[in-house]
Amino acid sequence: MAAVSDREAPQLHLGQSDTDITHRSSTSGNEGSPASRRDNAGSSSPLPHARSTSNPARKRTPEDFVFGRVLGEGSYSTVLYAKESGTRREFAVKVLDKRHIIKEKKVKYVNIEKDVLNRLSHPFIIKLFYTFQDMHSLYFVLELAKDGDLLGYIRKLGSFEVEGARFYIAEIITGVMYLHNMDVIHRDLKPENILLDEKMHVKITDFGTAKPLNDTKTDDAEQARDETSARNSFVGTAEYCSPELLNDRAASKASDIWAIGCILYHLLAGKPPFKGANEYQTFQKIIKLEYSFPDGFPDSARDLVSRILVLDPCKRPTLEEIQKHPFFDGFDWENLHEKPAPNLRPFLPATSHHNMEDLTSDMEGLATGTGQFHGDIDAAIRDPFEEMPVVPEAEIAGNPDRSKKLEEQASSPIRRIISHTELIIMNGTVYKRKGLFSKKRGLVLTDLPRLQFFDEGKLIAKSEIPWSEKLKVELKGTRHFFVHTPKRTYYLEALKGDAQRWVDAINTLLQSV
Numbered sequence: 001m002a003a004v005s006d007r008e009a010p011q012l013h014l015g016q017s018d019t020d021i022t023h024r025s026s027t028s029g030n031e032g033s034p035a036s037r038r039d040n041a042g043s044s045s046p047l048p049h050a051r052s053t054s055n056p057a058r059k060r061t062p063e064d065f066v067f068g069r070v071l072g073e074g075s076y077s078t079v080l081y082a083k084e085s086g087t088r089r090e091f092a093v094k095v096l097d098k099r100h101i102i103k104e105k106k107v108k109y110v111n112i113e114k115d116v117l118n119r120l121s122h123p124f125i126i127k128l129f130y131t132f133q134d135m136h137s138l139y140f141v142l143e144l145a146k147d148g149d150l151l152g153y154i155r156k157l158g159s160f161e162v163e164g165a166r167f168y169i170a171e172i173i174t175g176v177m178y179l180h181n182m183d184v185i186h187r188d189l190k191p192e193n194i195l196l197d198e199k200m201h202v203k204i205t206d207f208g209t210a211k212p213l214n215d216t217k218t219d220d221a222e223q224a225r226d227e228t229s230a231r232n233s234f235v236g237t238a239e240y241c242s243p244e245l246l247n248d249r250a251a252s253k254a255s256d257i258w259a260i261g262c263i264l265y266h267l268l269a270g271k272p273p274f275k276g277a278n279e280y281q282t283f284q285k286i287i288k289l290e291y292s293f294p295d296g297f298p299d300s301a302r303d304l305v306s307r308i309l310v311l312d313p314c315k316r317p318t319l320e321e322i323q324k325h326p327f328f329d330g331f332d333w334e335n336l337h338e339k340p341a342p343n344l345r346p347f348l349p350a351t352s353h354h355n356m357e358d359l360t361s362d363m364e365g366l367a368t369g370t371g372q373f374h375g376d377i378d379a380a381i382r383d384p385f386e387e388m389p390v391v392p393e394a395e396i397a398g399n400p401d402r403s404k405k406l407e408e409q410a411s412s413p414i415r416r417i418i419s420h421t422e423l424i425i426m427n428g429t430v431y432k433r434k435g436l437f438s439k440k441r442g443l444v445l446t447d448l449p450r451l452q453f454f455d456e457g458k459l460i461a462k463s464e465i466p467w468s469e470k471l472k473v474e475l476k477g478t479r480h481f482f483v484h485t486p487k488r489t490y491y492l493e494a495l496k497g498d499a500q501r502w503v504d505a506i507n508t509l510l511q512s513v
Ligand SMILES: Nc1ncnc2c1ncn2[C@@H]1O[C@H](COP(=O)(O)OP(=O)(O)OP(=O)(O)O)[C@@H](O)[C@H]1O
Pocket: 071, 072, 073, 074, 075, 076, 077, 079, 092, 094, 126, 142, 143, 144, 145, 146, 149, 192, 195, 205, 206, 208, 235, 236
């Protein structure tokens, strides 16, 4: 990677500091841009480096770092793992393509991100160490958050047990309290922007849409334009956006508090409180305050969330009031960053004990996702494909007469969603649980191998459990089994009580492929 000095970067006007940029013109080519470097970084092959130093004051260049894998992609950036050559210190380097930023009119937000981060220093806020640029890119050298983001853990576990949810929301509150004391509103708090370091402590990131409250440079008209454009160019997720931002285009500290309420709900329930089929529907739900709590949502958390999620921002509790809420009774707020993070466990009130009666009724209560079970249980558990031949497990690993079996299965209604070349090993009806919500689905296992969910009523294919040699299956009693994949655990309840058969069939396939 050829670095050039600031003087050689023709398309951007540079201010005092190295990424203080204002739009002048954009005529550069694409060689050397983050996009063209992605392959190199993605394959973990180190980029050449020339210099090494441990002098913190000296201005860095890309040559001071050995770049590794891609850690993540944002709308305007690629974030790469990097090691500083001399010190061997590890960083996350956010590489922004200048042309793209100018074209998308995001120069101002890049400067805000840099200016805000430069002002902040707190254990729960990501640190910005250096910024520099070359011909095509801007580089933000950030503290490395090794353990991914909160969304990844919610996806993996479904939801967090109360202890874990309390700990993480407390760290977020502590970080946001610091931000607000520094007169900064984040404006885009969401689980993706809550990174985790190697000790599983919070690092709040993504300050591109942050608002410094004492920003005298921004007049009212400019602010209105900003907020209109923030609204119109909404990228990413809309679910944590506050009603005042949607109605009045005005964000305040209370808007961050709204987002904290949404994150607490999400951590415990497994889904954000406001989620429509599309962005418009999500916004409608937010401005109508249309949300409900699933069964099993802990009482004190329910009380706290419902105090936070109120339409009038003035009526929301302050962060100090939230700290004193009974949800945090007995919680020690001192030196959180020095305390060990709790082991994360999924919040499965119905499966955390092995009393089958309790388990069954709880799970049935969750079947509709509203906490109410409607209709006739017998009808619900009748397997519509019961008569379909199932390949005995003994034959899976051996060499069954596939074409004969395929012929026998040819008339099965499931053939509408499963290719005629795949042998159906087993199928049945399951409750598929995500956090405190649960959906009834058909599940079919084929010898591809494949585990496919389908809607039994409409006979349409739904999602699939990604199969790999890393897949693991765990039996939890007669009705329950968990399928673990690297990114998610699927909590399943077999309505026919044949969890053992599912586990055996999946294990047999795992061993045979
Ligand atoms: N300091 C870091 N340590 C580890 N990974 C990081 C770090 N910063 C960012 N990432 C990864 O890179 C991804 C993109 O980063 P970031 O959200 O800052 O980019 P962005 O362009 O601001 O994104 P957005 O589209 O959300 O505005 C993150 O989701 C995360 O996975």
